[in-house]
Amino acid sequence: MPEMPEVETVRRTLTPLAVGKVIKKVDLWYPNIISSDHREFKNKLVGKKILAIDRYAKFLLIRLSEDLTIVSHLRMEGKYYLSLPATPKDKHDHVQFEFTDGTSLRYNDVRKFGRMQLVETGSEKIVTGIAKLGPEADSPEFTLDYFYAGLNKRHKNIKNVLLDQSLVSGLGNIYVDEVLWSSKIHPLSICNKIPKDKVAILRDEINHTIEEAIKYKGTTVHTYLDANGDTGHYQNRLKAYGHAGEKCRRCQSKLEKIKVSGRGTTFCPNCQVMYK
Missing domain, CATH: 3.20.190.10 (MutM-like, N-terminal)
Structure with a gap:
């Protein structure tokens, strides 16, 4: 998508x-x-x-x-x-x-x-x-205080909440896997158990990843093309999505893939911390 x-x-x-x-x-x-x-x-x-x-x-x-x-x-x-x-x-x-x-x-x-x-x-x-929809990722409305307060009210896992668009909008399966990997947060972490300092890192990574992906004209892993018929280039910079079974670029552990509410989810079991 x-x-x-x-x-x-x-x-x-x-x-x-x-x-x-x-x-x-x-x-x-x-x-x-x-x-x-x-x-x-x-x-x-x-x-x-x-x-x-x-x-x-x-x-x-x-x-x-x-x-x-x-x-x-x-x-x-x-x-x-x-x-x-x-x-x-x-x-x-x-x-x-x-x-x-x-x-x-x-x-x-x-x-x-x-x-x-x-x-x-x-x-x-x-x-x-x-x-x-919630405020867009990388927008002035997407503040740390707003994000932390919203996560504090939610008892679901962080992967589902980032996908459902009601707290922050614009992220899909690809970028959720990426921002959770870069933030070192396990996708099954419960939202209101994630410490504020980690929420701040997650927010920064969301904003940075969106900026970088736009800079590289998006990610083509299946059929995405822009209006000129060109592919994106960010797929060459993905660290987690699409790399299940490969070594984590941080710790060299093997990346795993699980299903979270029916969505394929790739993460590092060693350096992505579970908060629950």
């Missing part, structure tokens, strides 16, 4: 391809990608200009003229790419925005899990899934 660094990279690469263009027509080849009214989605977008592309956590916010926003979640394998309207449709192309300049923007999604919703600009944090 594209996580915050990947979605930010998509936003940055999509911006020069789409901003400033006017929508002439919308084709919905798989209407269920649209979670709002399908007919309204098609009709309201005609004649609208793409003004900007923003992001909140893992959501793209495509800003349009007349105070409209397309809230887009890529889920597991969603991709945008620039095309021409006459180009033969790929079997996994599900939405096409045809522009007045003769180009088109296509949404491609092998699993069809991605979703788009048309809302009034400014309402996205009220009427979409963004409403349930």
Whole structure:
């Protein structure tokens, strides 16, 4: 699944391809990608200009003229790419925005899990899934006091809490494994048992990892590509995720992989401390 660094990279690469263009027509080849009214989605977008592309956590916010926003979640394998309207449709192309300049923007999604919703600009944090999210990683709102207080109220394991997006948003399975490894915290540690000094280290590692992953244009371990069709580069810097059975780069112990609520989780049993 594209996580915050990947979605930010998509936003940055999509911006020069789409901003400033006017929508002439919308084709919905798989209407269920649209979670709002399908007919309204098609009709309201005609004649609208793409003004900007923003992001909140893992959501793209495509800003349009007349105070409209397309809230887009890529889920597991969603991709945008620039095309021409006459180009033969790929079997996994599900939405096409045809522009007045003769180009088109296509949404491609092998699993069809991605979703788009048309809302009034400014309402996205009220009427979409963004409403349930905590502050973004590496944002001014993600303070140590906030993070520690939130963990203190939770009796679940740290892996699940970092994945559920309600305390801090933007991290997925890849980056949770990475930040727990770099913080030396076992993924099954109980949140309210983790000392404040370790919480501070964890917060710093979350922020640093997100910054670094954005710098290296995200992580490609399966199918992720940016809007230019390029892979990310952070997969070459992963220390835990994808390295089960290999030696830990710190202590040379063998990295182990377990399931935590159905998610594969790689960690070092020697230097990642269990707090319980």
